[in-house]
Amino acid sequence: MSPASERILLVDSYDSFTFNLASLCRRAAPACQIHIIKNDQLTLPELLPFLRCFSAIIVGPGPGSPDVSKDIGIVKHLWKLDDCHLLPIFGVCLGLQSLATEHGVSVSRLPVVKHGQVSIVEHTGTDIFKDVGMVEAVRYHSLHAELKGDEGLEVLAWASDDAGHDKTVMALKHINRPFWAVQYHPESVLTQGGGIEVMLNFWRLARLWNATRGRRIHPWNNMGNLGTPWPNPYPPLASIHTTFPRAVLTSAFHLPSIGAVGICELLGVKDESSPFVMLESLSQPARYSIIGCLDSASARIRYSIGDTFLQFQMGDSFSQIQLGSHDIWSWTSAFMNEHKACSGTSNIPFWGGLIGYLSYEIGVESLGVPSTAPPADKRHPDMNLVFVERSIVLDNETDTVYLQSIIDGDEEWLIETAGRLKLTEDTSSYSYNIAPSSTKVRSTTSTVILPDKDVYVSRINIAKEHLYAGDSYELCLTANTRVVLDDPLTSKPSRTYSSSWERYKHLRELNPAPHSGYLRLHPTTILASSPERFLSFSRPPRSTYQLRPIKGTVRKGPGITRAVAEQVLRGSVKEVAENLMIVDLIRHDLHNVVGEDVEVKQFCTVEEYKTVWQLVSVIEGQAADGTDELDSRRANGALGWEVLRRSLPPGSMTGAPKKRSVEILQTLEDSERNVYSGVFGYWCVGGGGDWSVTIRSCFKHDDRYNCQPSSKGTPSTSSSTDPDAHVEEWVVGAGGAITALSDPQAEWEEMTIKLQSVLRVFGAAIPRGN
Numbered sequence: 001m002s003p004a005s006e007r008i009l010l011v012d013s014y015d016s017f018t019f020n021l022a023s024l025c026r027r028a029a030p031a032c033q034i035h036i037i038k039n040d041q042l043t044l045p046e047l048l049p050f051l052r053c054f055s056a057i058i059v060g061p062g063p064g065s066p067d068v069s070k071d072i073g074i075v076k077h078l079w080k081l082d083d084c085h086l087l088p089i090f091g092v093c094l095g096l097q098s099l100a101t102e103h104g105v106s107v108s109r110l111p112v113v114k115h116g117q118v119s120i121v122e123h124t125g126t127d128i129f130k131d132v133g134m135v136e137a138v139r140y141h142s143l144h145a146e147l148k149g150d151e152g153l154e155v156l157a158w159a160s161d162d163a164g165h166d167k168t169v170m171a172l173k174h175i176n177r178p179f180w181a182v183q184y185h186p187e188s189v190l191t192q193g194g195g196i197e198v199m200l201n202f203w204r205l206a207r208l209w210n211a212t213r214g215r216r217i218h219p220w221n222n223m224g225n226l227g228t229p230w231p232n233p234y235p236p237l238a239s240i241h242t243t244f245p246r247a248v249l250t251s252a253f254h255l256p257s258i259g260a261v262g263i264c265e266l267l268g269v270k271d272e273s274s275p276f277v278m279l280e281s282l283s284q285p286a287r288y289s290i291i292g293c294l295d296s297a298s299a300r301i302r303y304s305i306g307d308t309f310l311q312f313q314m315g316d317s318f319s320q321i322q323l324g325s326h327d328i329w330s331w332t333s334a335f336m337n338e339h340k341a342c343s344g345t346s347n348i349p350f351w352g353g354l355i356g357y358l359s360y361e362i363g364v365e366s367l368g369v370p371s372t373a374p375p376a377d378k379r380h381p382d383m384n385l386v387f388v389e390r391s392i393v394l395d396n397e398t399d400t401v402y403l404q405s406i407i408d409g410d411e412e413w414l415i416e417t418a419g420r421l422k423l424t425e426d427t428s429s430y431s432y433n434i435a436p437s438s439t440k441v442r443s444t445t446s447t448v449i450l451p452d453k454d455v456y457v458s459r460i461n462i463a464k465e466h467l468y469a470g471d472s473y474e475l476c477l478t479a480n481t482r483v484v485l486d487d488p489l490t491s492k493p494s495r496t497y498s499s500s501w502e503r504y505k506h507l508r509e510l511n512p513a514p515h516s517g518y519l520r521l522h523p524t525t526i527l528a529s530s531p532e533r534f535l536s537f538s539r540p541p542r543s544t545y546q547l548r549p550i551k552g553t554v555r556k557g558p559g560i561t562r563a564v565a566e567q568v569l570r571g572s573v574k575e576v577a578e579n580l581m582i583v584d585l586i587r588h589d590l591h592n593v594v595g596e597d598v599e600v601k602q603f604c605t606v607e608e609y610k611t612v613w614q615l616v617s618v619i620e621g622q623a624a625d626g627t628d629e630l631d632s633r634r635a636n637g638a639l640g641w642e643v644l645r646r647s648l649p650p651g652s653m654t655g656a657p658k659k660r661s662v663e664i665l666q667t668l669e670d671s672e673r674n675v676y677s678g679v680f681g682y683w684c685v686g687g688g689g690d691w692s693v694t695i696r697s698c699f700k701h702d703d704r705y706n707c708q709p710s711s712k713g714t715p716s717t718s719s720s721t722d723p724d725a726h727v728e729e730w731v732v733g734a735g736g737a738i739t740a741l742s743d744p745q746a747e748w749e750e751m752t753i754k755l756q757s758v759l760r761v762f763g764a765a766i767p768r769g770n
């Protein structure tokens with residue numbers, strides 16, 4: 001059998017490191033096809049006929065326990081295969097624990113759990129450790145195998161650095177069946193010496209076992225579908241049209257003093273009843289501000305989870321489009337395929353395209369976790385986008401304004417808008433560079449409903465119980481704070497005063513953040529000042545996909561210099577472990593779509609923000625040659641959209657493994673997260689995109705703009721209730737990663753520090769003692 005036709009089966013127990021393992025496997029056996037299945041996808045009788053086509057099986061890690069059927073699925077049966085189906089198997093973590101359990105070994109809790117921590121692993125230098133030197137390995141486990149010695153298993157490696165423990169088993173083999181397993185994570189980015197080296201040895205041993213046994217591996221003739229071989233970058237599209245790009249009309253000129261705020265005000269941001277979008281960067285990399293020039297013809301796309309349709313609005317025309325064989329993601333991709341554009345200014349990140357937000361729950365829906373959120377007819381949009389055809393991008397470094405339109409023959413708009421901007425600049429009749437004291441948020445009475453500290457702390461303790469039990473390695477627990485404003489003047493929508501805009505201007509001064517933005521997409525308005533990029537993708541060809549997870553937070557204050565922050569964050573086992581777990585999770589998310597080419601460009605760097613120091617890592621990937629070349633049948637940047645689809649909700653906001661962690665968090669949080677913890681940003685018609693994590697931000701839903709089709713087919717912008725009774729309610733979410741090492745009081749404080757960065761905009765503070 002030539003290596004080219006060999007196949008490896010990877011069984012995924014719903015872990016968030018599986019695609020890292022697939023990538024390691026590919027490095028060890030480059031010509032092999034890797035098929036990935038979930039551990040509950042097939043029954044054993046359904047799987048058996050396929051096994052003769054595989055050279056080996058890898059059993060991945062996962063949440064839970066090897067003796068819980070729902071956690072381990074089909075895996076437990078694999079160690080009992082009869083001789084005619086037998087094949088080499090390599091287990092990782094939960095995989096090792098299953099091998100042990102099925103041979104009568106007791107698997108119990110570790111005295112001190114190891115999540116994202118590195119241990120020195122000593123080994124026998126035999127079998128999968130042949131010619132392997134020093135091993136430093138990352139561990140993600142709460143459980144461990146305790147052998148008595150008569151189970152038919154042999155210990156190949158162990159760790160001696162566990163408190164209250166002599167030697168913790170780190171690798172096993174079966175004495176006469178072709179089974180090997182490791183307790184640590186060979187695929188983790190920080191594992192050294194025992195990663196690819198051990199995988200190469202397993203592959204050598206597996207092939208040797210197959211050869212000496214004379215095991216014939218059957219070709220994959222008409223075997224049907226058993227987990228599409230990895231990687232599988234594109235989803236099947238219901239319809240793929242060939243479309244030709246439109247040209248981007250651009251006019252650029254120098255405009256030194258008007259600034260992004262001035263441009264927004266000139267474009268009518270103060271008319272609260274109209275949609276408005278603006279994305280800007282207010283601290284490093286602080287270069288571009290992107291402003292949508294919307295009008296009543298701008299297309300709006302809204303979708304709520306659970307719906308079989310989306311709402312499409314263009315001016316007065318309002319329709320419900322049935323998704324049919326599409327889901328909202330493939331529909332949006334098909335829409336962007338119809339609206340491709342080319343020949344804009346190459347260094348300008350946005351030429352036109354979709355701007356808006358995606359909720360946390362839309363990611364939960366993609367994970368296949370049933371929602372606990374209100375039903376579709378009671379929801380606000382989970383995907384809320386506007387298609388921007390005319391835009392202004394301000395390059396804050398050179399004070400150049402780029403006017404852009406993707407509407408054919410729109411030169412007149414460019415000339416007219418340039419004239420308006422220049423006139424405003426010349427007459428300087430209004431200072432747009434507003435000083436902090438000049439923001440005009442009217443003072444209002446606000447009621448702040450904070451999360452209850454005792455309840456939050458008790459939930460931290462429950463979260464820790466889940467971590468000790470092995471159900472999760474890290475849980476990002478959050479809570480909502482509500483701010484209810486009593487401002488009689490905002491009870492009626494105004495065309496000349498927008499309190500949300502005034503508030504945003506205040507926020508951008510108080511908390512200038514690299515991922516800021518004002519999104520008024522009725523019924524929802526978001527004021528964003530996020531430090532965290534979720535995903536950016538550069539324009540094809542050869543797009544780079546970049547994710548920048550943050551984990552590790554320290555409040556800025558007297559004496560907290562960079563050196564101190566470095567010590568507190570980079571010098572802390574807990575903080576680095578927290579960050580590492582998300583780095584490994586994000587690598588997995590990216591490997592899922594782009595395949596092998598994923599690199600950690602920056603690991604645990606301390607970055608400075610207005611009110612906090614943060615520990616930030618950067619992961620980048622590129623698709624295999626040709627996958628994201630400009631393709632006339634697909635939207636520009638379709639692969640970036642696919643990375644987004646498969647990677648939400650952001651791992652830094654869930655913890656790992658993502659699916660199980662999300663399920664646990666649903667039991668620990670009172671309400672849906674909604675806009676908080678989702679993403680906001682853009683997808684450019686030229687193929688680039690940039691989506692930030694919606695944190696350190698606030699949002700409100702205003703049901704006077706409920707945007708449902710009225711009986712006449714136009715959106716309703718009036719409430720059925722008395723408009724004077726309107727109460728303005730903002731939601732601010734905040735939270736933090738809980739690990740087994742978390743101190744509940746410190747976690748509560750960390751959450752309140754994050755909350756405070758936004759609460760100040762309402763003139764509210766968290767009372768002392770809280």
Ligand SMILES: C=C(O[C@@H]1C=C(C(=O)O)C=C[C@H]1O)C(=O)O
Binds near residue numbers: 653737
């Ligand atoms: C949960 C929040 O932040 C997340 C949690 C962080 C942490 O645990 O250190 C850091 C950044 C975010 O990924 C928030 O801001 O509300």
Ligand SMILES: NC(=O)CC[C@H](N)C(=O)O
Binds near residue numbers: 064142
């Ligand atoms: N990474 C894993 O596979 C973890 C296995 C198991 N859930 C534990 O915590 O020990």
